[in-house]
Amino acid sequence: MAEGIHYSVREGVALLSVDHPPVNALSHPVRAGIEAALDRAEDDPTVDAVVVMGTGSTFPAGADLTEYESGLKAPFLRDICARVEACAKPVIAALHGTVYGGGLELALAAHYRIALQGTRASLPEVRMGLTPSAGATQRLPRLVGTPLALELMLTGGTLPLDRGPGLSLIDETCVGNLRDQALAYARRLLEAGQGPRPTSERRDGFADYATHTQAIATRRGALTDGADSAMAQVLHLVEAAALLPFETGIAMEQDAFETCLASDAAKALRHAFTAERLARRFALPKGTVLPEINRIAVLGPGPLAMQITVSALNAGIGVNWGAREPEKLREGVEQLREVFAAGVKGGGLSPEQSQARLQLLHWGESAEMIGGADMVLHAARGQGDVPAPRGTIRAVAMSARVDELGLRFAPPVFSTRLVEVVQGADGTAEQLAYGLALAERMHKVPVHVMSSGTSIAGRLAAALHRAADALLDLGADPYAVDAAVEDWGWPRPPFRTRDMMGLEDLSSAHRAEGAENWSSVLVDVDRRGWVSGKGFYDWTDDGPERSDAVKRLLNGQRAARPLEQMDMVMLLVGAMANEGARMLSEGMAQKASDIDAVAILAQDFPRAKGGPMMAVGQWGMLKVMKKLERLDHADTDFWMPQASWAEHVKYGRTFLSR
Structure with missing residues (x-):
């Protein structure tokens, strides 16, 4: 042969x-x-x-x-x-x-x-x-x-x-x-x-x-x-x-x-393509066979549970949707039916396909929904003590502490392809295999995370917004920051994205002494984002408009100073890469390529740039490291490059070198 x-x-x-x-x-x-x-x-x-x-x-x-x-x-x-x-x-x-x-x-x-x-x-x-x-x-x-x-x-x-x-x-x-x-x-x-x-x-x-x-x-x-x-x-x-x-x-x-x-864009796109494939390779014991998952129990009312249910039904997985008070599910079930009806009306589903998916759904009281499920997902609080047969695999799907197994679906669950499979301190290989199997069955890209509940996507987003606030501290105009990011090819600029999310959650995020949380500053003057009609932008029927009031507010608390477009982009992406290096050193993330896969799938980071870990390598590891080191900003611990950065530079490597 x-x-x-x-x-x-x-x-x-x-x-x-x-x-x-x-x-x-x-x-x-x-x-x-x-x-x-x-x-x-x-x-x-x-x-x-x-x-x-x-x-x-x-x-x-x-x-x-x-x-x-x-x-x-x-x-x-x-x-x-x-x-x-x-x-x-x-x-x-x-x-x-x-x-x-x-x-x-x-x-x-x-x-x-x-x-x-x-x-x-x-x-x-x-x-x-x-x-x-x-x-x-x-x-x-x-x-x-x-x-x-x-x-x-x-x-x-x-x-x-x-x-x-x-x-x-x-x-x-x-x-x-x-x-x-x-x-x-x-x-x-x-x-x-x-x-x-x-x-x-x-x-x-x-x-x-x-x-x-x-x-x-x-x-x-x-x-x-x-x-x-x-x-x-x-x-x-x-x-x-x-x-x-x-x-x-x-x-x-x-x-x-x-x-x-030979182009940089193709190298980045190949990396993005490969990163998704590599993410699926979990370090499970040799010979591990993934379990078959044909029916899951989703416990708890609310939008997250409904989205997970729809996504599972679309993948042909049976769902037992439960709540302690089943009447609280009625609205969600109606919304679910409307989702499938819209799919039929739009031509994406046939009436027969819609009906077949709805037939896979059972709903009722939480305890009754456990039976026949291959695993249980907790998608809302107050469901943790619902009894289940011994050995039943449970996963925490909501934002909460994870001791064993968690699943963090990137929103909106209907359309995004990412799920972070979180292994807590007491998590086992068997539980991890169940999380991987469900992600694969739902046609999602699974990424293995070791944490007590924190997601890679959450930490990358926090780093991005912390860095964006630092640019404002240094005098940058928020609209210039957003424009620089969009011109570079990233369609989710930080300040407009904040407005769409709502500023209140970000307003409590940590900032070092001498650094400002600008979301908190805006919330204090009742600018809460898109939902209130004004945040960093004024929101009209025609979309976001730059606000003179925000400029006056910012400039009343710091000196305005224009920054170079590419410097702002490099600092934002460099801060994300530095956070990625921090997660790798902590053992939270398994591979640098996993961090890039998460950034692309959860944050719409441009595929043609490959993710933050890829981008800093293409710009030059030393060049970006020096920009972080030399930044004159109060949040020194955040900006200081991780030790692994200098190690890579010393040996002519990037974060993605093998």
């Missing part, structure tokens, strides 16, 4: 099985193995056809992302795809699992495709600031047409291949044993005299040229990224696919990929 490849021949059909767990990534040894196996099959006179498939749970699900940082080596994936397409014997891709990225590009290069029921496909490269690199921009529109090709490549979304538009990517679906079905399909092709069918020679997708040009124009008109962005490059390449020779399009795609690969 070549490394990562099983090779066998059955009744004139060569079987090439990629075996590179966990997702059969197309690493350099695997690519070399496929190339060698194809040569062997083509040279073997007893072989009439070739089947390429994956062992385990999936067909190859993409590239090995570590190679993007260490450097790609020949044979490149584009070479392997060209080799597959040029094979003199028909090549069939037998698909199952998640056919993502480079795996889908390999499948597109095959002459025929058969997919097991439930197979899904995706081209997520744009989410990493990249174009496809192995011919997808040229082959996919030829095969399925420009509208669907652009939908896949510009959104990075997932497409089921066993129904709807996904059927246009494949030649046949099957159930049962994929290997046997693929062999039978190959023999039917041979019996029918079907030989190689290169996708590069097909023009089916361009039959209606007006549809092609209209799809390009529509997407280009909606594009908000720059002309050099991966999305803009994909549009350019797909447009060229209908006009230029295939080989020219492939050369253009290679050039676009290499340009994107």
